[in-house]
Amino acid sequence: MSDAPLAILAELTHRCPLRCPYCSNPTALAGAAEELDTATWARVFREAAELGCLQVHLSGGEPTARRDILDLVCHASEAGLYTNLITAGVLLDAAKLAALAAAGLDHVQLSVQDSEAGSADRIGGHAGGHARKLAVAPLVLAAGLPLTLNAVVHRQNLDRLPELIALALTLGAGRLEVAHVQYYGWALRNRDALLPTRAQLDAATATVAAARRGLKGRLVIDYVVPDYYAARPKACMGGWGRRFLAVSPAGRILPCHAAESLPGFDFPNVRETSLRDAWERSEAFGRFRGTGWMPAPCRGCDRAEIDWGGCRCQAFALTGDAGATEPTCALSPHHGLLALAVGDAAEAGEAFSYREPRRASTPNPPPQIPRRESGLAAASSRPTFQAHGPRE
Ligand code: SF4
Ligand code: FES
Numbered sequence: 001m002s003d004a005p006l007a008i009l010a011e012l013t014h015r016c017p018l019r020c021p022y023c024s025n026p027t028a029l030a031g032a033a034e035e036l037d038t039a040t041w042a043r044v045f046r047e048a049a050e051l052g053c054l055q056v057h058l059s060g061g062e063p064t065a066r067r068d069i070l071d072l073v074c075h076a077s078e079a080g081l082y083t084n085l086i087t088a089g090v091l092l093d094a095a096k097l098a099a100l101a102a103a104g105l106d107h108v109q110l111s112v113q114d115s116e117a118g119s120a121d122r123i124g125g126h127a128g129g130h131a132r133k134l135a136v137a138p139l140v141l142a143a144g145l146p147l148t149l150n151a152v153v154h155r156q157n158l159d160r161l162p163e164l165i166a167l168a169l170t171l172g173a174g175r176l177e178v179a180h181v182q183y184y185g186w187a188l189r190n191r192d193a194l195l196p197t198r199a200q201l202d203a204a205t206a207t208v209a210a211a212r213r214g215l216k217g218r219l220v221i222d223y224v225v226p227d228y229y230a231a232r233p234k235a236c237m238g239g240w241g242r243r244f245l246a247v248s249p250a251g252r253i254l255p256c257h258a259a260e261s262l263p264g265f266d267f268p269n270v271r272e273t274s275l276r277d278a279w280e281r282s283e284a285f286g287r288f289r290g291t292g293w294m295p296a297p298c299r300g301c302d303r304a305e306i307d308w309g310g311c312r313c314q315a316f317a318l319t320g321d322a323g324a325t326e327p328t329c330a331l332s333p334h335h336g337l338l339a340l341a342v343g344d345a346a347e348a349g350e351a352f353s354y355r356e357p358r359r360a361s362t363p364n365p366p367p368q369i370p371r372r373e374s375g376l377a378a379a380s381s382r383p384t385f386q387a388h389g390p391r392e
Contacts, residue, residue, distance in 0.1 A: 004052025019125030077104025233310025
């Protein structure tokens with residue numbers, strides 16, 4: 001029997017006023033007509049609490065694009081869940097925030113694209129967005145809600161990490177998430193324009209270490225070394241089907257929000273299946289749960305129950321096989337792909353590929369084999385996909 005999940009990610013909508021090039025949502029987004037209605041989400045929240053979840057992350061897309069966001073927060077709170085709103089903030093004002101707090105909202109996680117308005121608005125693809133966020137942050141605090149600032153970092157803003165830390169302090173955030181881009185979903189298309197250099201990463205890591213020492217008691221900084229420079233993978237989602245589940249705007253129940261892009265899965269849907277059935281009995285949740293599915297070198301590795309084999313979505317994104325050893329691991333025969341991707345990025349320009357709203361796109365992105373790999377032996381690029389990626 002599997003343990004209970006601790007948290008549920010409720011992807012209320014894929015609609016969003018921003019167009020961040022590192023969006024980890026699928027390349028093919030769900031339309032408004034496909035979204036779950038209020039009553040179904042209310043049932044999902046009750047089922048999540050009954051299953052053992054302690055908190056719900058209300059996300060998207062932009063969750064406040066839902067007209068029923070107050071009702072949704074109210075239902076989640078009444079179910080007994082700690083409610084965290086993950087928002088770009090540009091649709092919020094003082095009245096909305098006060099109403100959200102009255103509805104039971106517990107916490108706000110506000111994203112920023114950069115410390116400089118011009119760059120931030122270019123990255124987010126939304127003119128005036130940065131100024132709006134700066135205005136909204138004090139309104140969050142005025143509504144009595146704790147504030148986390150979520151800074152998604154990459155090659156084009158990482159050099160301004162000191163300014164981003166200063167911004168978090170200025171805005172009164174209690175916590176700053178310095179989130180390196182995860183290359184799934186739409187973000188994979190922009191990897192060459194986003195991957196930082198080793199020198200940038202080393203400087204950022206030193207900046208975080210110094211800030212943690214100097215700001216102890218004032219600001220908590222979350223920071224994880226990005227996968228492309230790691231020697232061992234992180235325990236993505238705490239392990240497939242172990243601690244976390246997500247529900248997509250159209251109701252699919254997923255072990256992580258990026259899993260929807262993996263081919264060969266029949267993910268259950270809340271319209272037909274309870275969260276408990278999906279969690280405890282579905283093939284999709286069981287496929288990569290535990291360690292029994294692992295190939296060598298994970299099988300028997302002393303880190304197998306620490307990292308749970310890393311990220312299945314990243315294994316697919318890089319190798320085309322969701323069951324492959326995570327290339328982040330130096331023991332993986334595909335580990336060299338990461339250095340090749342970093343090399344490709346070093347020679348690439350800064351232009352982003354933005355989503356064109358409402359235009360159909362490829363449902364499953366092909367694996368991103370580094371360009372220089374394409375002329376090499378096919379053994380290391382088996383074409384036979386995968387995210388807690390940053391989004392708005
Ligand atoms: Fe983790 Fe597998 Fe690498 Fe061992 S071999 S560290 S279990 S990814
Ligand atoms: Fe899907 Fe890691 S397993 S994001």
